[in-house]
Amino acid sequence: MIAHTPPNQNAVSRRPRIVSVGTANPPRRYTQDEIIELFGETDKRITRFFKSHHIKTRHLYLPDPVNGKIPNESNQDLSDRHMNGALELGPIAIENCLKPLGLSPEDIDYLCCISSTGFLCPGITAHLTKNMGFRDNVHRFDILGMGCNAGLNGMRPITGLTHANSGKLGLMLCVEICSAAYVYNKSLVTAVVNSLFGDGVAAALIRDDQSDDWQRGPQILDFESYIITDAIGTMRFELEGSKQSFFLDRDIPYVLGNHVENPINRLLGRNNLKLRDINHWVVHSGGRKVIDAIKYNLGLTNHDMRHTLSVLKNYGNLSSGAFLFSYNELRREGVIREGDLGVAITMGPGASIETALLSWKS
Protein backbone atom coordinates (compact mmCIF):
# COMPACT_ATOMS: atom_id res chain seq x y z
CA MET A 1 0.00 0.00 0.00
CA ILE A 2 1.30 3.44 -0.89
CA ALA A 3 1.51 5.92 1.95
CA HIS A 4 -0.44 9.02 1.15
CA THR A 5 -1.43 12.04 3.17
CA PRO A 6 -4.98 13.18 2.54
CA PRO A 7 -4.56 16.60 0.94
CA ASN A 8 -7.62 17.96 2.70
CA GLN A 9 -5.72 17.72 5.98
CA ASN A 10 -3.31 20.41 4.82
CA ALA A 11 -3.13 23.66 6.71
CA VAL A 12 -5.30 25.40 4.13
CA SER A 13 -8.44 23.33 4.07
CA ARG A 14 -9.96 25.15 1.13
CA ARG A 15 -9.44 23.41 -2.20
CA PRO A 16 -9.78 24.67 -5.77
CA ARG A 17 -13.25 24.45 -7.29
CA ILE A 18 -14.53 23.65 -10.74
CA VAL A 19 -16.27 27.00 -11.19
CA SER A 20 -17.51 26.64 -14.77
CA VAL A 21 -17.72 24.11 -17.58
CA GLY A 22 -18.48 24.94 -21.22
CA THR A 23 -18.91 22.52 -24.10
CA ALA A 24 -19.19 22.56 -27.88
CA ASN A 25 -19.95 20.07 -30.65
CA PRO A 26 -19.86 20.18 -34.45
CA PRO A 27 -23.06 21.63 -35.93
CA ARG A 28 -24.04 18.45 -37.73
CA ARG A 29 -25.60 15.59 -35.86
CA TYR A 30 -26.10 12.12 -37.30
CA THR A 31 -28.23 9.17 -36.26
CA GLN A 32 -26.53 5.78 -36.36
CA ASP A 33 -28.69 4.81 -39.37
CA GLU A 34 -27.58 7.89 -41.28
CA ILE A 35 -23.94 6.95 -40.74
CA ILE A 36 -24.47 3.39 -42.00
CA GLU A 37 -26.16 4.92 -45.05
CA LEU A 38 -23.30 7.38 -45.67
CA PHE A 39 -20.69 4.65 -45.45
CA GLY A 40 -22.86 2.50 -47.76
CA GLU A 41 -22.42 -0.33 -45.31
CA THR A 42 -24.64 -3.40 -45.74
CA ASP A 43 -22.63 -6.10 -43.95
CA LYS A 44 -24.82 -7.12 -41.01
CA ARG A 45 -21.79 -8.03 -38.87
CA ILE A 46 -20.71 -4.40 -39.14
CA THR A 47 -24.08 -2.62 -39.06
CA ARG A 48 -25.06 -4.39 -35.83
CA PHE A 49 -22.50 -2.27 -33.97
CA PHE A 50 -24.48 0.78 -35.04
CA LYS A 51 -27.82 -0.72 -34.00
CA SER A 52 -27.29 -0.69 -30.24
CA HIS A 53 -29.87 1.65 -28.78
CA HIS A 54 -27.36 3.00 -26.25
CA ILE A 55 -26.23 5.56 -28.82
CA LYS A 56 -28.87 7.48 -30.73
CA THR A 57 -26.98 10.39 -32.23
CA ARG A 58 -23.46 11.77 -32.55
CA HIS A 59 -22.11 15.13 -33.64
CA LEU A 60 -19.41 14.55 -36.25
CA TYR A 61 -17.26 16.41 -38.76
CA LEU A 62 -17.92 13.97 -41.58
CA PRO A 63 -17.02 15.19 -45.07
CA ASP A 64 -19.76 16.06 -47.53
CA PRO A 65 -20.94 12.94 -49.33
CA VAL A 66 -20.08 12.43 -52.99
CA ASN A 67 -22.95 10.68 -54.78
CA GLY A 68 -24.52 10.05 -51.37
CA LYS A 69 -21.43 8.30 -49.99
CA ILE A 70 -18.51 9.36 -47.81
CA PRO A 71 -15.44 9.80 -50.04
CA ASN A 72 -12.11 8.17 -49.27
CA GLU A 73 -10.00 10.48 -47.15
CA SER A 74 -6.26 10.97 -47.00
CA ASN A 75 -4.22 11.20 -43.85
CA GLN A 76 -3.88 14.92 -44.55
CA ASP A 77 -7.70 15.28 -44.71
CA LEU A 78 -8.00 13.66 -41.27
CA SER A 79 -5.18 15.72 -39.79
CA ASP A 80 -6.76 18.95 -41.13
CA ARG A 81 -10.10 17.94 -39.70
CA HIS A 82 -8.55 17.57 -36.25
CA MET A 83 -6.88 20.99 -36.37
CA ASN A 84 -9.86 22.78 -37.91
CA GLY A 85 -12.25 21.12 -35.48
CA ALA A 86 -10.05 21.97 -32.49
CA LEU A 87 -9.77 25.61 -33.57
CA GLU A 88 -13.49 25.91 -34.34
CA LEU A 89 -14.93 24.17 -31.27
CA GLY A 90 -12.18 25.05 -28.75
CA PRO A 91 -12.99 28.78 -28.74
CA ILE A 92 -16.76 28.11 -28.51
CA ALA A 93 -16.33 25.81 -25.50
CA ILE A 94 -13.92 28.26 -23.85
CA GLU A 95 -16.32 31.14 -24.38
CA ASN A 96 -19.22 29.08 -22.99
CA CYS A 97 -17.03 28.39 -19.97
CA LEU A 98 -15.67 31.89 -19.33
CA LYS A 99 -18.55 34.15 -20.34
CA PRO A 100 -20.91 33.31 -17.44
CA LEU A 101 -18.19 34.56 -15.07
CA GLY A 102 -17.42 37.66 -17.14
CA LEU A 103 -13.92 36.37 -17.85
CA SER A 104 -11.91 36.37 -21.05
CA PRO A 105 -8.85 34.42 -22.28
CA GLU A 106 -6.43 37.13 -21.12
CA ASP A 107 -7.47 36.43 -17.50
CA ILE A 108 -6.26 32.83 -17.69
CA ASP A 109 -3.00 31.91 -15.94
CA TYR A 110 -2.72 28.17 -16.72
CA LEU A 111 -3.92 26.59 -19.94
CA CYS A 112 -3.93 22.85 -20.46
CA CYS A 113 -5.17 21.27 -23.70
CA ILE A 114 -5.84 17.57 -23.96
CA SER A 115 -6.30 15.54 -27.10
CA SER A 116 -5.82 12.00 -28.32
CA THR A 117 -7.40 12.29 -31.74
CA GLY A 118 -4.68 14.17 -33.59
CA PHE A 119 -1.13 15.42 -33.28
CA LEU A 120 -0.26 19.10 -33.58
CA CYS A 121 3.10 20.79 -33.15
CA PRO A 122 2.94 23.58 -32.09
CA GLY A 123 0.20 22.34 -29.81
CA ILE A 124 -3.41 23.36 -29.48
CA THR A 125 -2.55 25.73 -26.60
CA ALA A 126 -0.24 27.68 -28.92
CA HIS A 127 -2.84 27.94 -31.68
CA LEU A 128 -5.56 28.99 -29.23
CA THR A 129 -3.27 31.57 -27.64
CA LYS A 130 -2.77 33.12 -31.07
CA ASN A 131 -6.44 32.88 -32.07
CA MET A 132 -8.11 33.82 -28.80
CA GLY A 133 -5.79 36.27 -27.12
CA PHE A 134 -4.51 34.35 -24.13
CA ARG A 135 -1.61 36.29 -22.56
CA ASP A 136 1.87 35.80 -24.02
CA ASN A 137 3.06 34.51 -20.65
CA VAL A 138 0.21 32.05 -20.09
CA HIS A 139 1.56 28.84 -18.55
CA ARG A 140 0.71 26.26 -21.21
CA PHE A 141 0.89 22.50 -21.40
CA ASP A 142 -0.56 20.03 -23.87
CA ILE A 143 -1.41 16.46 -22.94
CA LEU A 144 -1.48 14.18 -25.96
CA GLY A 145 -2.33 10.54 -26.42
CA MET A 146 -3.47 9.62 -22.92
CA GLY A 147 -6.94 8.74 -24.17
CA CYS A 148 -10.39 8.92 -22.62
CA ASN A 149 -9.10 9.12 -19.05
CA ALA A 150 -6.96 12.21 -19.75
CA GLY A 151 -9.47 14.80 -18.53
CA LEU A 152 -8.69 13.91 -14.93
CA ASN A 153 -4.97 13.57 -15.69
CA GLY A 154 -5.11 17.21 -16.81
CA MET A 155 -7.33 18.38 -14.01
CA ARG A 156 -4.89 17.10 -11.41
CA PRO A 157 -1.94 19.40 -12.23
CA ILE A 158 -4.30 22.33 -12.86
CA THR A 159 -5.79 21.73 -9.42
CA GLY A 160 -2.33 21.55 -7.90
CA LEU A 161 -1.23 24.79 -9.59
CA THR A 162 -4.34 26.73 -8.62
CA HIS A 163 -4.18 25.37 -5.07
CA ALA A 164 -0.59 26.56 -4.72
CA ASN A 165 -1.47 29.95 -6.24
CA SER A 166 -4.85 30.95 -4.94
CA GLY A 167 -6.74 33.44 -7.07
CA LYS A 168 -5.03 32.29 -10.28
CA LEU A 169 -7.20 30.83 -13.02
CA GLY A 170 -6.63 27.41 -14.58
CA LEU A 171 -8.39 26.43 -17.77
CA MET A 172 -8.47 22.89 -19.06
CA LEU A 173 -9.71 22.08 -22.56
CA CYS A 174 -10.48 18.55 -23.75
CA VAL A 175 -10.48 18.52 -27.56
CA GLU A 176 -11.53 15.28 -29.16
CA ILE A 177 -12.30 15.26 -32.87
CA CYS A 178 -12.83 11.51 -32.97
CA SER A 179 -14.02 11.60 -36.58
CA ALA A 180 -10.46 12.64 -37.46
CA ALA A 181 -9.34 9.24 -36.21
CA TYR A 182 -11.83 7.17 -38.15
CA VAL A 183 -10.42 4.56 -40.45
CA TYR A 184 -12.95 2.95 -42.72
CA ASN A 185 -11.78 -0.44 -43.96
CA LYS A 186 -14.83 -2.69 -43.57
CA SER A 187 -13.25 -4.52 -40.62
CA LEU A 188 -15.01 -5.26 -37.35
CA VAL A 189 -12.22 -3.57 -35.39
CA THR A 190 -12.81 -0.19 -37.04
CA ALA A 191 -16.60 -0.69 -37.00
CA VAL A 192 -16.52 -0.78 -33.18
CA VAL A 193 -14.66 2.54 -33.09
CA ASN A 194 -16.61 4.21 -35.91
CA SER A 195 -19.92 3.32 -34.25
CA LEU A 196 -18.92 4.55 -30.79
CA PHE A 197 -16.90 7.79 -30.76
CA GLY A 198 -18.26 11.29 -31.32
CA ASP A 199 -16.76 14.78 -31.63
CA GLY A 200 -16.89 17.19 -28.72
CA VAL A 201 -14.90 19.74 -26.78
CA ALA A 202 -15.22 20.65 -23.12
CA ALA A 203 -13.56 23.42 -21.12
CA ALA A 204 -13.35 23.54 -17.34
CA LEU A 205 -12.30 26.55 -15.28
CA ILE A 206 -10.63 25.83 -11.96
CA ARG A 207 -9.65 28.29 -9.29
CA ASP A 208 -9.06 28.51 -5.57
CA ASP A 209 -10.89 31.66 -4.56
CA GLN A 210 -12.45 32.30 -1.17
CA SER A 211 -15.34 34.23 -2.72
CA ASP A 212 -16.63 31.07 -4.46
CA ASP A 213 -19.23 29.04 -2.59
CA TRP A 214 -20.71 25.57 -3.15
CA GLN A 215 -23.24 26.88 -5.64
CA ARG A 216 -20.41 28.01 -7.90
CA GLY A 217 -19.09 24.46 -8.10
CA PRO A 218 -17.48 21.65 -6.12
CA GLN A 219 -14.12 21.71 -4.42
CA ILE A 220 -11.74 19.13 -5.83
CA LEU A 221 -10.66 17.36 -2.66
CA ASP A 222 -8.49 14.54 -3.89
CA PHE A 223 -7.43 12.36 -6.82
CA GLU A 224 -6.49 8.72 -7.13
CA SER A 225 -5.01 7.07 -10.22
CA TYR A 226 -4.81 3.41 -11.14
CA ILE A 227 -3.08 1.68 -14.00
CA ILE A 228 -3.61 -1.95 -14.99
CA THR A 229 -0.27 -2.52 -16.70
CA ASP A 230 -1.21 -6.06 -17.74
CA ALA A 231 -3.82 -4.46 -19.99
CA ILE A 232 -1.42 -2.04 -21.73
CA GLY A 233 -2.20 -3.47 -25.16
CA THR A 234 -5.97 -3.58 -24.85
CA MET A 235 -6.70 -0.06 -26.11
CA ARG A 236 -4.22 1.49 -28.52
CA PHE A 237 -3.61 3.32 -31.75
CA GLU A 238 -1.88 1.23 -34.39
CA LEU A 239 -0.92 1.96 -37.97
CA GLU A 240 -3.47 0.78 -40.49
CA GLY A 241 -1.73 1.52 -43.79
CA SER A 242 -0.78 5.17 -43.38
CA LYS A 243 -3.48 5.97 -40.80
CA GLN A 244 -3.61 5.61 -37.04
CA SER A 245 -6.48 3.29 -36.21
CA PHE A 246 -7.80 2.83 -32.71
CA PHE A 247 -8.10 -0.70 -31.38
CA LEU A 248 -10.39 -1.67 -28.51
CA ASP A 249 -10.08 -5.13 -26.96
CA ARG A 250 -13.36 -7.01 -26.55
CA ASP A 251 -13.10 -7.67 -22.82
CA ILE A 252 -11.33 -4.52 -21.59
CA PRO A 253 -14.60 -2.88 -20.45
CA TYR A 254 -15.16 -5.70 -17.96
CA VAL A 255 -11.51 -5.69 -16.87
CA LEU A 256 -11.79 -1.97 -16.10
CA GLY A 257 -15.00 -2.63 -14.15
CA ASN A 258 -13.28 -5.36 -12.23
CA HIS A 259 -10.50 -3.02 -11.07
CA VAL A 260 -12.52 0.13 -10.41
CA GLU A 261 -12.94 -0.67 -6.71
CA ASN A 262 -9.16 -0.36 -6.17
CA PRO A 263 -8.78 3.39 -6.77
CA ILE A 264 -12.26 4.12 -5.40
CA ASN A 265 -11.54 2.31 -2.13
CA ARG A 266 -8.24 4.17 -1.75
CA LEU A 267 -9.79 7.53 -2.64
CA LEU A 268 -12.73 7.12 -0.27
CA GLY A 269 -10.84 5.21 2.40
CA ARG A 270 -8.20 7.87 3.08
CA ASN A 271 -10.95 10.50 3.22
CA ASN A 272 -12.91 8.39 5.71
CA LEU A 273 -15.81 7.95 3.33
CA LYS A 274 -17.93 5.02 2.21
CA LEU A 275 -19.59 4.44 -1.15
CA ARG A 276 -22.94 5.26 0.44
CA ASP A 277 -21.70 8.77 1.32
CA ILE A 278 -21.38 9.71 -2.35
CA ASN A 279 -24.39 11.61 -3.72
CA HIS A 280 -23.30 12.15 -7.32
CA TRP A 281 -21.32 10.08 -9.79
CA VAL A 282 -19.71 11.76 -12.78
CA VAL A 283 -18.54 8.87 -14.91
CA HIS A 284 -17.00 8.77 -18.39
CA SER A 285 -19.45 7.57 -21.04
CA GLY A 286 -17.06 4.95 -22.39
CA GLY A 287 -19.63 2.60 -23.82
CA ARG A 288 -22.40 0.35 -22.70
CA LYS A 289 -20.24 -2.55 -21.46
CA VAL A 290 -17.94 -0.47 -19.28
CA ILE A 291 -20.90 1.42 -17.82
CA ASP A 292 -22.59 -1.90 -16.95
CA ALA A 293 -19.33 -3.16 -15.44
CA ILE A 294 -18.85 -0.07 -13.26
CA LYS A 295 -22.49 -0.24 -12.17
CA TYR A 296 -22.20 -3.82 -11.02
CA ASN A 297 -18.74 -3.52 -9.48
CA LEU A 298 -19.51 -0.42 -7.43
CA GLY A 299 -23.18 -1.22 -6.82
CA LEU A 300 -24.32 1.91 -8.69
CA THR A 301 -27.77 2.21 -10.22
CA ASN A 302 -28.99 3.43 -13.59
CA HIS A 303 -30.08 6.53 -11.70
CA ASP A 304 -26.51 7.10 -10.47
CA MET A 305 -25.35 6.70 -14.09
CA ARG A 306 -28.18 8.70 -15.68
CA HIS A 307 -25.97 11.48 -17.03
CA THR A 308 -23.29 9.05 -18.17
CA LEU A 309 -25.97 7.11 -20.05
CA SER A 310 -27.61 10.19 -21.54
CA VAL A 311 -24.30 11.65 -22.75
CA LEU A 312 -23.52 8.30 -24.39
CA LYS A 313 -26.96 8.26 -25.98
CA ASN A 314 -26.87 11.81 -27.36
CA TYR A 315 -23.18 12.22 -28.21
CA GLY A 316 -21.49 8.80 -28.25
CA ASN A 317 -18.12 8.43 -26.52
CA LEU A 318 -16.58 11.92 -26.48
CA SER A 319 -13.31 10.62 -25.06
CA SER A 320 -11.49 12.89 -22.58
CA GLY A 321 -14.20 15.57 -22.31
CA ALA A 322 -17.18 13.25 -21.86
CA PHE A 323 -17.21 13.39 -18.06
CA LEU A 324 -17.46 17.20 -18.24
CA PHE A 325 -20.56 16.87 -20.41
CA SER A 326 -22.05 14.62 -17.69
CA TYR A 327 -20.97 17.11 -15.05
CA ASN A 328 -22.84 19.90 -16.86
CA GLU A 329 -25.99 17.77 -17.13
CA LEU A 330 -25.81 17.14 -13.39
CA ARG A 331 -25.48 20.88 -12.75
CA ARG A 332 -28.40 21.71 -15.02
CA GLU A 333 -30.59 19.14 -13.26
CA GLY A 334 -30.51 21.32 -10.14
CA VAL A 335 -30.49 18.48 -7.59
CA ILE A 336 -27.15 19.24 -5.95
CA ARG A 337 -27.46 20.30 -2.30
CA GLU A 338 -24.98 21.99 -0.04
CA GLY A 339 -22.62 19.47 1.51
CA ASP A 340 -23.09 16.84 -1.21
CA LEU A 341 -20.16 14.70 -2.28
CA GLY A 342 -19.36 13.46 -5.77
CA VAL A 343 -16.88 11.15 -7.43
CA ALA A 344 -15.63 11.53 -11.00
CA ILE A 345 -14.30 8.45 -12.81
CA THR A 346 -12.63 8.34 -16.20
CA MET A 347 -11.05 5.32 -17.82
CA GLY A 348 -8.98 4.67 -20.90
CA PRO A 349 -5.76 3.25 -22.35
CA GLY A 350 -3.02 2.04 -20.05
CA ALA A 351 -5.39 0.65 -18.98
CA SER A 352 -6.10 3.59 -16.70
CA ILE A 353 -8.76 4.44 -14.20
CA GLU A 354 -8.63 8.01 -12.91
CA THR A 355 -10.80 9.22 -10.04
CA ALA A 356 -11.47 12.49 -8.25
CA LEU A 357 -13.40 13.38 -5.13
CA LEU A 358 -15.66 16.43 -5.32
CA SER A 359 -17.32 18.27 -2.45
CA TRP A 360 -20.09 20.85 -2.58
CA LYS A 361 -19.26 22.16 0.89
CA SER A 362 -19.17 25.90 1.32
Add this chain to the structure above:
Amino acid sequence: MKDYETLIVNKKGNVVTATIHRPNSKNAIDIQMLNDLSGLMEQVEDSHDVDVLVLQGDGDIFSSGIDLSAFSPEKTLDVHGIHKWEKMCRQLERLDKFTVAAVNGDCIGGGAQLVLACDARIGTTKAKFQLNEVKLGFLPGMATFRIAKYIGLGRAKNLILTGKTFTGSEAQQLGMLDEVCEYKDFDALLESTINSLLPFNPVALQMGRRLLNECYAETYEDFLGDFLAAQHRCLNSESFKKLVIKAKKDQTS
Protein backbone atom coordinates in the same frame (compact mmCIF):
# COMPACT_ATOMS: atom_id res chain seq x y z
CA MET B 1 -23.08 -4.49 18.39
CA LYS B 2 -24.21 -0.96 19.19
CA ASP B 3 -27.30 -0.37 21.32
CA TYR B 4 -30.44 1.12 19.86
CA GLU B 5 -33.46 2.56 21.62
CA THR B 6 -36.02 0.62 19.58
CA LEU B 7 -33.99 -2.43 18.53
CA ILE B 8 -32.45 -5.24 20.53
CA VAL B 9 -29.42 -6.37 18.58
CA ASN B 10 -27.56 -9.58 19.27
CA LYS B 11 -24.64 -11.11 17.46
CA LYS B 12 -24.05 -14.83 17.62
CA GLY B 13 -21.22 -16.03 15.42
CA ASN B 14 -21.80 -14.68 11.95
CA VAL B 15 -25.52 -13.96 12.52
CA VAL B 16 -26.87 -10.63 13.76
CA THR B 17 -30.44 -10.66 15.05
CA ALA B 18 -32.29 -7.36 15.35
CA THR B 19 -35.49 -7.47 17.35
CA ILE B 20 -37.96 -4.63 16.95
CA HIS B 21 -38.69 -3.47 20.48
CA ARG B 22 -41.23 -0.81 21.37
CA PRO B 23 -43.34 -2.79 23.86
CA ASN B 24 -45.66 0.09 24.77
CA SER B 25 -46.51 0.89 21.17
CA LYS B 26 -46.93 -2.59 19.64
CA ASN B 27 -43.55 -2.20 17.94
CA ALA B 28 -44.93 0.68 15.88
CA ILE B 29 -42.48 2.49 13.60
CA ASP B 30 -41.52 6.05 14.59
CA ILE B 31 -38.68 8.36 13.59
CA GLN B 32 -36.44 6.91 16.29
CA MET B 33 -36.94 3.41 14.89
CA LEU B 34 -36.24 4.64 11.37
CA ASN B 35 -32.99 6.21 12.59
CA ASP B 36 -32.13 3.04 14.51
CA LEU B 37 -32.80 0.82 11.49
CA SER B 38 -30.69 3.13 9.28
CA GLY B 39 -27.86 2.98 11.83
CA LEU B 40 -28.18 -0.81 12.02
CA MET B 41 -27.91 -1.16 8.22
CA GLU B 42 -24.69 0.87 8.19
CA GLN B 43 -23.28 -1.05 11.14
CA VAL B 44 -24.05 -4.44 9.61
CA GLU B 45 -22.73 -3.32 6.22
CA ASP B 46 -19.45 -2.31 7.86
CA SER B 47 -19.11 -5.55 9.86
CA HIS B 48 -16.86 -7.96 8.03
CA ASP B 49 -17.59 -10.83 10.40
CA VAL B 50 -21.35 -10.87 9.73
CA ASP B 51 -22.97 -13.05 7.05
CA VAL B 52 -26.64 -12.92 8.00
CA LEU B 53 -29.03 -10.31 9.39
CA VAL B 54 -32.30 -11.52 10.94
CA LEU B 55 -35.17 -9.10 11.54
CA GLN B 56 -37.89 -10.08 13.97
CA GLY B 57 -40.38 -8.55 16.38
CA ASP B 58 -40.29 -8.60 20.18
CA GLY B 59 -43.02 -10.60 21.88
CA ASP B 60 -45.92 -11.80 19.77
CA ILE B 61 -45.91 -8.94 17.32
CA PHE B 62 -43.56 -8.05 14.43
CA SER B 63 -44.73 -4.46 13.98
CA SER B 64 -48.07 -2.67 14.01
CA GLY B 65 -46.88 -0.29 11.26
CA ILE B 66 -46.35 3.44 11.28
CA ASP B 67 -46.88 5.15 14.65
CA LEU B 68 -49.45 7.76 13.71
CA SER B 69 -49.62 8.97 17.31
CA ALA B 70 -46.07 10.29 16.89
CA PHE B 71 -47.36 12.93 14.50
CA SER B 72 -49.72 15.82 15.01
CA PRO B 73 -51.94 17.64 12.51
CA GLU B 74 -49.58 20.63 12.82
CA LYS B 75 -46.38 18.66 12.41
CA THR B 76 -47.14 16.03 9.87
CA LEU B 77 -44.66 13.63 8.28
CA ASP B 78 -43.07 15.13 5.20
CA VAL B 79 -41.92 13.37 2.07
CA HIS B 80 -38.28 13.87 3.12
CA GLY B 81 -38.88 11.56 6.09
CA ILE B 82 -40.63 9.08 3.80
CA HIS B 83 -37.63 9.17 1.49
CA LYS B 84 -35.38 8.37 4.41
CA TRP B 85 -37.51 5.32 5.18
CA GLU B 86 -37.29 4.17 1.57
CA LYS B 87 -33.52 4.68 1.56
CA MET B 88 -33.28 2.46 4.62
CA CYS B 89 -35.49 -0.23 3.01
CA ARG B 90 -33.30 -0.08 -0.09
CA GLN B 91 -30.18 -0.46 2.01
CA LEU B 92 -31.74 -3.53 3.60
CA GLU B 93 -32.69 -4.88 0.17
CA ARG B 94 -29.14 -4.35 -1.15
CA LEU B 95 -27.18 -5.20 2.02
CA ASP B 96 -24.02 -7.21 1.35
CA LYS B 97 -25.26 -9.91 3.78
CA PHE B 98 -28.09 -12.38 3.65
CA THR B 99 -31.26 -10.94 5.19
CA VAL B 100 -34.03 -12.93 6.84
CA ALA B 101 -37.41 -11.66 8.05
CA ALA B 102 -38.92 -13.87 10.75
CA VAL B 103 -42.55 -12.90 11.34
CA ASN B 104 -44.69 -13.86 14.29
CA GLY B 105 -47.94 -12.04 15.08
CA ASP B 106 -49.08 -8.77 13.50
CA CYS B 107 -47.01 -7.44 10.63
CA ILE B 108 -48.78 -4.33 9.44
CA GLY B 109 -47.89 -1.60 6.93
CA GLY B 110 -44.22 -0.60 7.31
CA GLY B 111 -43.53 -3.95 9.01
CA ALA B 112 -44.68 -5.79 5.89
CA GLN B 113 -42.62 -3.37 3.78
CA LEU B 114 -39.49 -4.47 5.66
CA VAL B 115 -40.33 -8.12 5.05
CA LEU B 116 -40.60 -7.56 1.30
CA ALA B 117 -37.04 -6.19 1.24
CA CYS B 118 -35.50 -9.35 2.75
CA ASP B 119 -33.87 -12.29 0.95
CA ALA B 120 -35.67 -14.97 2.96
CA ARG B 121 -39.10 -14.49 4.55
CA ILE B 122 -40.53 -16.95 7.05
CA GLY B 123 -43.43 -16.82 9.49
CA THR B 124 -45.50 -18.65 12.06
CA THR B 125 -49.09 -19.70 11.63
CA LYS B 126 -49.86 -16.80 13.99
CA ALA B 127 -48.40 -14.24 11.60
CA LYS B 128 -50.97 -11.77 10.33
CA PHE B 129 -50.21 -9.34 7.52
CA GLN B 130 -51.98 -6.21 6.41
CA LEU B 131 -51.13 -3.41 3.99
CA ASN B 132 -54.00 -1.12 4.89
CA GLU B 133 -52.49 2.26 3.99
CA VAL B 134 -54.68 2.90 0.94
CA LYS B 135 -57.75 2.17 3.06
CA LEU B 136 -56.49 4.76 5.54
CA GLY B 137 -55.74 7.33 2.82
CA PHE B 138 -52.01 7.08 2.11
CA LEU B 139 -49.64 4.65 0.40
CA PRO B 140 -47.79 1.50 1.51
CA GLY B 141 -44.42 2.93 0.48
CA MET B 142 -42.39 1.18 -2.15
CA ALA B 143 -44.24 -2.04 -1.29
CA THR B 144 -46.20 -0.79 -4.30
CA PHE B 145 -43.02 -1.48 -6.30
CA ARG B 146 -42.12 -4.78 -4.68
CA ILE B 147 -45.19 -6.78 -3.78
CA ALA B 148 -46.55 -7.60 -7.25
CA LYS B 149 -43.17 -9.12 -8.13
CA TYR B 150 -43.69 -11.67 -5.34
CA ILE B 151 -47.38 -12.38 -5.77
CA GLY B 152 -48.54 -11.04 -9.17
CA LEU B 153 -50.39 -7.85 -10.05
CA GLY B 154 -53.94 -9.10 -9.52
CA ARG B 155 -53.28 -10.38 -6.02
CA ALA B 156 -51.26 -7.26 -5.20
CA LYS B 157 -54.17 -5.03 -6.21
CA ASN B 158 -56.51 -7.09 -4.13
CA LEU B 159 -54.35 -6.88 -0.99
CA ILE B 160 -53.34 -3.22 -1.35
CA LEU B 161 -56.70 -1.80 -2.42
CA THR B 162 -58.86 -3.75 0.06
CA GLY B 163 -56.31 -3.55 2.88
CA LYS B 164 -57.48 -6.95 4.02
CA THR B 165 -55.57 -9.05 6.52
CA PHE B 166 -53.97 -12.32 5.51
CA THR B 167 -52.38 -15.04 7.58
CA GLY B 168 -48.87 -16.43 7.45
CA SER B 169 -50.14 -19.52 5.66
CA GLU B 170 -51.95 -17.36 3.10
CA ALA B 171 -48.79 -15.27 2.66
CA GLN B 172 -46.90 -18.47 1.92
CA GLN B 173 -49.48 -19.59 -0.66
CA LEU B 174 -49.28 -16.15 -2.28
CA GLY B 175 -45.49 -16.45 -2.54
CA MET B 176 -44.61 -13.71 -0.08
CA LEU B 177 -43.31 -16.07 2.61
CA ASP B 178 -41.00 -18.97 1.85
CA GLU B 179 -42.08 -21.14 4.77
CA VAL B 180 -44.50 -21.16 7.68
CA CYS B 181 -44.59 -23.32 10.82
CA GLU B 182 -46.12 -23.57 14.29
CA TYR B 183 -44.67 -21.14 16.79
CA LYS B 184 -43.02 -23.93 18.77
CA ASP B 185 -40.98 -24.93 15.69
CA PHE B 186 -40.05 -21.36 14.71
CA ASP B 187 -36.51 -21.34 16.14
CA ALA B 188 -35.72 -24.53 14.26
CA LEU B 189 -37.18 -23.12 11.04
CA LEU B 190 -35.12 -19.94 11.44
CA GLU B 191 -31.98 -21.99 11.96
CA SER B 192 -32.62 -24.21 8.94
CA THR B 193 -33.44 -21.12 6.84
CA ILE B 194 -30.09 -19.53 7.74
CA ASN B 195 -28.27 -22.79 7.04
CA SER B 196 -29.97 -23.09 3.67
CA LEU B 197 -28.58 -19.66 2.67
CA LEU B 198 -25.00 -20.30 3.77
CA PRO B 199 -22.19 -20.50 2.73
CA PHE B 200 -21.86 -16.82 2.12
CA ASN B 201 -20.44 -15.68 -1.22
CA PRO B 202 -20.86 -11.94 -0.91
CA VAL B 203 -20.10 -11.17 -4.55
CA ALA B 204 -22.42 -13.81 -5.99
CA LEU B 205 -25.13 -12.87 -3.47
CA GLN B 206 -25.07 -9.21 -4.42
CA MET B 207 -24.83 -9.81 -8.15
CA GLY B 208 -27.55 -12.50 -8.21
CA ARG B 209 -29.92 -10.67 -5.93
CA ARG B 210 -29.56 -7.40 -7.82
CA LEU B 211 -30.27 -9.08 -11.15
CA LEU B 212 -33.37 -10.75 -9.68
CA ASN B 213 -34.59 -7.48 -8.18
CA GLU B 214 -34.21 -5.75 -11.53
CA CYS B 215 -35.49 -8.56 -13.75
CA TYR B 216 -38.93 -7.04 -14.26
CA ALA B 217 -37.68 -3.56 -15.00
CA GLU B 218 -35.35 -3.98 -17.97
CA THR B 219 -35.43 -5.12 -21.57
CA TYR B 220 -33.69 -8.37 -22.48
CA GLU B 221 -30.78 -6.49 -24.12
CA ASP B 222 -30.19 -4.18 -21.15
CA PHE B 223 -30.51 -7.07 -18.76
CA LEU B 224 -28.07 -9.20 -20.78
CA GLY B 225 -25.51 -6.38 -20.53
CA ASP B 226 -25.99 -6.22 -16.78
CA PHE B 227 -25.82 -10.00 -16.46
CA LEU B 228 -22.55 -10.23 -18.41
CA ALA B 229 -20.96 -7.52 -16.25
CA ALA B 230 -22.17 -9.26 -13.08
CA GLN B 231 -21.02 -12.69 -14.24
CA HIS B 232 -17.60 -11.29 -15.21
CA ARG B 233 -17.26 -10.02 -11.69
CA CYS B 234 -18.26 -13.39 -10.19
CA LEU B 235 -15.85 -15.32 -12.45
CA ASN B 236 -13.04 -13.06 -11.27
CA SER B 237 -13.88 -13.31 -7.58
CA GLU B 238 -11.70 -15.11 -5.04
CA SER B 239 -14.33 -17.75 -4.36
CA PHE B 240 -14.60 -18.71 -8.03
CA LYS B 241 -10.81 -18.95 -8.34
CA LYS B 242 -10.75 -21.29 -5.33
CA LEU B 243 -13.48 -23.37 -6.95
CA VAL B 244 -11.41 -23.80 -10.12
CA ILE B 245 -8.27 -24.70 -8.15
CA LYS B 246 -10.25 -27.27 -6.19
CA ALA B 247 -11.74 -28.77 -9.36
CA LYS B 248 -8.25 -29.13 -10.85
CA LYS B 249 -6.98 -30.75 -7.67
CA ASP B 250 -9.92 -33.17 -7.51
CA GLN B 251 -9.30 -34.16 -11.10
CA THR B 252 -5.61 -34.91 -10.60
CA SER B 253 -6.00 -36.74 -7.28
